[in-house]
Every structure is written in C-alpha cells, then in structure tokens.
Amino acid sequence: xxxxxxxxxxxxxxxxxxxxxxxxxxxxxxxxxxxxxxxxxxxxxxxxxxxxxxxxxxxxxxxxxxxxxxxxxxxxxxxxxxxxxxxxxxxxxxxxxxxxxxxxxxxxxxxxxxxxxxxxxxxxxxxxxxxxxxxxxxxxxxxxxxxxxxxxxxxxxxxxxxxxxxxxxxxxxxxxxxxxxxxxxxxxxxxxxxxxxxxxxxxxxxxxxxxxxxxxxxxxxxxxxxxxxxxxxxxxxxxxxxxxxxxxxxxxxxxxxxx
Numbered sequence: 467x468x469x470x471x472x473x474x475x476x477x478x479x480x481x482x483x484x485x486x487x488x489x490x491x492x493x494x495x496x497x498x499x500x501x502x503x504x505x506x507x508x509x510x511x512x513x514x515x516x517x518x519x520x521x522x523x524x525x526x527x528x529x530x531x532x533x534x535x536x537x538x539x540x541x542x543x544x545x546x547x548x549x550x551x552x553x554x555x556x557x558x559x560x561x562x563x564x565x566x567x568x569x570x571x572x573x574x575x576x577x578x579x580x581x582x583x584x585x586x587x588x589x590x591x592x593x594x595x596x597x598x599x600x601x602x603x604x605x606x607x608x609x610x611x612x613x614x615x616x617x618x619x620x621x622x623x624x625x626x627x628x629x630x631x632x633x634x635x636x637x638x639x640x641x642x643x644x645x646x647x648x649x650x651x652x653x654x655x656x657x658x659x660x661x662x663x664x665x666x667x668x669x670x671x672x673x674x675x676x677x678x679x680x681x682x683x684x685x686x687x688x689x690x691x692x693x694x695x696x697x698x699x700x701x702x703x704x705x706x707x708x709x710x711x712x713x714x715x716x717x718x719x720x721x722x723x724x725x
Contacts, residue, residue: 504528518598530594533699538595544587556581601699604707611707614700619658621692622647624665627678628689637666637677651708665692 515521516529516536528539556579604611626647627637638646643662644655665686666676679686 516598516600528592532600534601534702535597535599537597539592540595542591542593544589544591548587550585550587552583552585554581554583555579601703603703603710606707606711611704614696614704615653616661617692617695618700618704619648619653619661620664621689621696623662623676624678624689624692627666627676631678636672637669637675639674640676643676 509515509521511523515527516531517527517538521527528541530537530539602610604614623643626643630636630638640659640662644658648658662676664684666678669675669677678689681688
C-alpha cells in the first residue's frame, strides 16, 4: 500500500541520514586545522617532528622551522583595543591625519622633537618558544671544519678579487687578502697561499698582485659556482665556532684537551 511505501522510504532516508552524520563526524575528527599563515604539514606516526618534544596525535603545533633552528610558535588573537607604542626622535613633524591607522603626538612643534607613534597590532600575535638548533657547530680541528674552510676560503678570495678588479682594475696582494678577509682567523699563511692559488694567479712583475683566473683555467669553475658550494648554514656554524673560541681565549683558555 501507499503507507508501507512511505514508511520504507522514510526508513531509508533515516538510515541514510544517520550514515551521513557518522561520516561527517568522522571527517570532522580527522580534519586538519589549516592555519592562515605558513604551510601545514602532516606528521605521520613514525615521524617524531622537528621539536624535542613529541607532538601528540590529533594536535596541531605551529613552528618556525628553518635549516638552522626550530622554534614552536603559539598564536594569540589580539584585542581591538591593543596597540603598539613607538617612542623616538622625529626629524620633521608629520601632517595630522596622514594615516588613519596611526596617530602621532610630538612634544615639540618643530622638527627633531620627541614623538610617539601608535600602531595597531595584527590580528594574530605569535609567542616564540624555546629555540632548538638543528645544525651542529664545528669543533676545532675536525674534518667538518676543514671541509667547510676548504670551500669557504677560496670563494671569499675569488669574490673579493673579482670585486676589486671590477672597481679598481687590479687584483689584491697577499697582505690585502690576509688583512681584509682573514684578520680575525687563525689560518696559517702557507695554507692561505694554497687556497689563493686555486682561484688566482700570482703576478710578480705587477707588484705581487693576485689576479683572478679565467673560467675553466686549471679547473676554476667561477665565482658563482664556488658560492653555491658554501651553504648559509655552514657560515653560521663557522661563525658560531669562531665566537666560541674567542670567548674561551678572552677567559684565558688557550688549549683544550679531551680524554
């Protein structure tokens, strides 16, 4: 009868709506909270993640991730009444009402007075947590340090010789290279000369000037090719090592022994 058909139809619709509700609930549980800034990535079960602490399953953790360090970020929504106050010297007074997003108050009617600038805060404010390094700083006299120096020194020499030849029209002397580029390093003069010979030719008749080699001369790949072998992470690790050694020297520690 018509009543039976209606009942069967309504039952199918009810079952269908219940199944759709379960699927929607399951999809909502597995949904990923895509943040408005940056890139959202999924951490699989066997992946620990970039932080020392483990990210719990189903949780989302924002982070500032680079090849040098990783730091967790925590987003906070700013209030409409929040603002940033900047205090500083004014060179000249700004016209009143020049910007609807900021206001300016000056303690002097003439230029050079003390001024206060009010800026609105962005909708999202991030608090940075503990910074965790991802690059190991070179230890003195290790293979990692030597490998970096062997690529870093020739690149710096070639780059500065090429720049000087373009501006002045001549190369650099050994003293110029030693005093300008490596005044704060402990590279022996013999090793420095070997690195210079890789990228430059010595002109004894021209007041001892080192001139940059031509491309493909003695397998010289060029300044740009040498620069691609030097990573920014390696430069940061090397500079951190030099700073740490200097701090030890300032404390009177000249030699280190490991037993």
